[in-house]
Amino acid sequence: MKLSTTTTVQGRGSGTLVPAGPGGISPDASAPGRGSGSRGTAGKRTAWLLAAVVVLAVVSAASLAIGARGLPLNTVWDALTNFNPEDGNHAVVIARIPRTVLGLLAGVALGLAGAAMQGVARNPLADPGILGLNAGAALAVVVGIYVFGIGSLTGYIWFAFIGAAAAAVVVYAIASRGRDGATPVKLALAGAALSAGLFSLMNVILVSSQDTLDRFRFWQVGSIGGRDWSVLLPALPFLAVGAVIVLGGGRVLNSLALGDDIARGLGQNVGLARGIMALGIVLLCGSATALAGPIGFLGLVIPHAVRLLTGPDYRWILPFSLVSAPILLITADIIGRVILLPGEVPAGIMTAIVGAPVFVWLIRRGKGAGL
Amino acid sequence: MTALKSAPETAFDADTSPKHPDHLQLRRVLSPTFFLRPTFFLGLAVVVMFAVYVLLGSYTVTIPDFFTIVINHLTGGEKIPGASFIVMEHKLPRAVVGTMIGVAFGLAGALFQTMLRNPLASPDIIGISYGASAAAVTAIVIFGASGAVVSGAALGGALGVAAIIYAISRGGSGAGGGSRGNAAGNRLILAGVGIAAALHAVVNFLMTRADIRTAADALIWLNGSLNSATWDRAGVLAVSLLVLVPAVIALAGPLRILELGDDAAAGLGIKVNAARLGLVLTAVALAAVATAAAGPVAFVAFLAGPISRRIVRKPSLPASALTGALIVLLADFFASNIAPVILDGTVLPVGVITGALGAPFLLWLLVTSNRKEA
Numbered sequence: 010m011k012l013s014t015t016t017t018v019q020g021r022g023s024g025t026l027v028p029a030g031p032g033g034i035s036p037d038a039s040a041p042g043r044g045s046g047s048r049g050t051a052g053k054r055t056a057w058l059l060a061a062v063v064v065l066a067v068v069s070a071a072s073l074a075i076g077a078r079g080l081p082l083n084t085v086w087d088a089l090t091n092f093n094p095e096d097g098n099h100a101v102v103i104a105r106i107p108r109t110v111l112g113l114l115a116g117v118a119l120g121l122a123g124a125a126m127q128g129v130a131r132n133p134l135a136d137p138g139i140l141g142l143n144a145g146a147a148l149a150v151v152v153g154i155y156v157f158g159i160g161s162l163t164g165y166i167w168f169a170f171i172g173a174a175a176a177a178v179v180v181y182a183i184a185s186r187g188r189d190g191a192t193p194v195k196l197a198l199a200g201a202a203l204s205a206g207l208f209s210l211m212n213v214i215l216v217s218s219q220d221t222l223d224r225f226r227f228w229q230v231g232s233i234g235g236r237d238w239s240v241l242l243p244a245l246p247f248l249a250v251g252a253v254i255v256l257g258g259g260r261v262l263n264s265l266a267l268g269d270d271i272a273r274g275l276g277q278n279v280g281l282a283r284g285i286m287a288l289g290i291v292l293l294c295g296s297a298t299a300l301a302g303p304i305g306f307l308g309l310v311i312p313h314a315v316r317l318l319t320g321p322d323y324r325w326i327l328p329f330s331l332v333s334a335p336i337l338l339i340t341a342d343i344i345g346r347v348i349l350l351p352g353e354v355p356a357g358i359m360t361a362i363v364g365a366p367v368f369v370w371l372i373r374r375g376k377g378a379g380l
Numbered sequence: 381m382t383a384l385k386s387a388p389e390t391a392f393d394a395d396t397s398p399k400h401p402d403h404l405q406l407r408r409v410l411s412p413t414f415f416l417r418p419t420f421f422l423g424l425a426v427v428v429m430f431a432v433y434v435l436l437g438s439y440t441v442t443i444p445d446f447f448t449i450v451i452n453h454l455t456g457g458e459k460i461p462g463a464s465f466i467v468m469e470h471k472l473p474r475a476v477v478g479t480m481i482g483v484a485f486g487l488a489g490a491l492f493q494t495m496l497r498n499p500l501a502s503p504d505i506i507g508i509s510y511g512a513s514a515a516a517v518t519a520i521v522i523f524g525a526s527g528a529v530v531s532g533a534a535l536g537g538a539l540g541v542a543a544i545i546y547a548i549s550r551g552g553s554g555a556g557g558g559s560r561g562n563a564a565g566n567r568l569i570l571a572g573v574g575i576a577a578a579l580h581a582v583v584n585f586l587m588t589r590a591d592i593r594t595a596a597d598a599l600i601w602l603n604g605s606l607n608s609a610t611w612d613r614a615g616v617l618a619v620s621l622l623v624l625v626p627a628v629i630a631l632a633g634p635l636r637i638l639e640l641g642d643d644a645a646a647g648l649g650i651k652v653n654a655a656r657l658g659l660v661l662t663a664v665a666l667a668a669v670a671t672a673a674a675g676p677v678a679f680v681a682f683l684a685g686p687i688s689r690r691i692v693r694k695p696s697l698p699a700s701a702l703t704g705a706l707i708v709l710l711a712d713f714f715a716s717n718i719a720p721v722i723l724d725g726t727v728l729p730v731g732v733i734t735g736a737l738g739a740p741f742l743l744w745l746l747v748t749s750n751r752k753e754a
């Protein structure tokens with residue numbers, strides 16, 4: 010409660026770097042109905058969003074063209090519209106499609122889940138992993154390898170998904186005890202504590218079994234390469250439902266960002282709203298982790314970066330995150346394919362290495378403009 | 381419990397207001413109620429755990445034997461074959477190093493959490509531990525280093541990353557510009573998580589590139605282990621703590637006032653930027669020396685603060701330090717004496733257990749304290 014009542018509203022200043030309230034994202038200027046807030050008008054934002062969609066399309070096309078064997082874009086177009094099984098180049102393009110689609114889907118899921126998570130937990134440190142998802146998925150995969158001898162990507166999917174979901178349910182159950190329900194601080198603390206415990210258990214296995222470590226370390230980096238449609242299709246329905254839930258929740262997240270008391274005053278059923286959002290996050294993030302392994306950076310950083318452009322209105326943050334996260338993920342994957350030929354750097358690593366400098370630059374720039 | 385703000389909540393807490401930092405208040409220490417305070421029991425628990433750690437376990441020493449061994453060691457007297465070596469070269473330095481890194485991590489975590497007003501902030505999460513890890517794993521995997529070289533690399537990595545994070549979070553609008561509200565703190569957190577994510581990726585990548593044996597070694601270092609605890613290392617740690625703990629005590633007063641908000645603190649005559657810089661430096665140095673000595677022992681810094689706050693019912697630096705020491709001693713006792721029985725002789729690194737013991741305890745505290753509030 011103190012979190013919301015002691016917030017110092019800083020006018021335009023904090024609109025650029027929103028997390029300005031003590032321990033949380035400043036609700037400043039995020040009141041529902043004040044959509045055209047601190048930065049630009051709705052029209053301008055729509056234009057930006059369209060530009061981002063175009064960039065995403067270009068990046069996806071590039072992802073089909075660039076790789077160990079570089080292909081001109083017209084060959085890509087040819088392969089898509091007029092496929093010739095005899096042509097080796099066409100086969101390469103077709104083989105790159107699942108990878109690109111997977112990057113697209115995982116990016117969308119992580120971007121949306123990250124934005125929603127920061128709204129639900131009102132904490133700039135909150136990423137989807139903070140609900141215990143990554144730790145649950147990782148422990149489940151390690152158990153799968155160690156106990157059941159699973160060794161294939163398809164085999165990991167269900168372990169990862171079930172582990173992530175189970176951890177999130179436990180975190181939510183612990184955090185929602187007591188009359189005030191799952192407050193942001195309790196959620197964050199319970200999630201971080203459970204993650205700590207699960208990671209420790211995982212390390213118990215990893216330290217005592219070198220074989221498990223040997224397989225797990227390649228899953229752990231997070232990659233979108235080497236998967237085919239059989240990995241992709243089972244996760245699709247979960248991802249779609251999660252995306253619908255979270256995308257529809259912009260207004261709810263806006264009122265949650267004002268603090269529980271005000272949100273309640275606005276007629277919001279805070280506990281229910283947070284629970285539904287958490288369900289969406291679990292579906293999105295669980296399927297992304299199942300698809301690509303734990304890719305940590307996107308969900309954490311994309312919403313912060315997007316917020317510098319959109320201001321604190323979640324009805325804009327969500328679609329912008331949805332489009333920007335796959336741009337970064339696919340770009341990182343493309344760079345990872347060619348940077349260490351003949352080897353590859355997995356997307357999970359390149360995302361962080363490409364994204365971190367951009368993020369740092371955004372923080373500094375946002376601050377300079379804001380203060 | 382919703383925030384780290386330490387607004388006095390009861391009459392009993394009232395005398396912990398900024399004018400009387402409780403560490404400095406001798407009168408209070410000498411009063412009879414001191415012996416009933418939770419902090420005293422925490423201290424007692426650390427002493428008991430230390431004794432249990434040294435005396436019991438897979439090799440048991442009686443109390444008279446223990447004193448004979450120590451006195452003979454110090455006076456150059458006769459040694460008890462076997463027992464002298466195990467106590468003086470194995471158990472005692474390990475316990476001493478464990479206690480000190482626990483204190484250092486506990487203090488560092490509590491300082492970050494209080495200063496940044498964020499219960500999730502700790503050297504683990506805001507990147508300093510990852511700086512140490514990335515440097516150490518690079519040293520292990522690429523240069524095949526071990527022992528003191530790895531410690532040195534870890535120290536350098538932690539301090540370097542801390543400097544980068546601090547520079548990023550302040551640069552841009554010039555001195556003093558970033559001191560409104562909590563914006564400066566949040567910028568520090570954001571810069572920290574960004575850098576942490578990148579370094580985490582580097583560590584994971586190096587792990588996939590290394591030979592599996594090297595990767596296993598690196599994993600043990602990454603978890604934090606007391607296996608390399610020696611008297612030399614204990615000496616270095618002790619000297620560092622002799623400098624840093626008084627610094628924490630001196631800064632505890634300004635820290636309490638900073639919690640009121642930067643503007644209020646400035647109004648009360650605190651040099652906000654200087655105090656904040658001092659606090660950051662001290663906290664980083666604590667985390668860095670402890671990490672250099674034993675690796676980033678997982679989650680101690682994060683867990684000590686919230687656990688101690690629920691035990692003593694208010695944010696308290698001494699209680700966090702004691703909780704940190706207690707977690708490390710308990711976890712290492714478990715790792716080196718009980719876990720091998722369960723896991724056919726595998727001696728686990730202490731950091732594997734700290735989270736496994738600390739996390740359920742914190743969760744249990746969360747559940748029970750929630751019930752009371754309801």
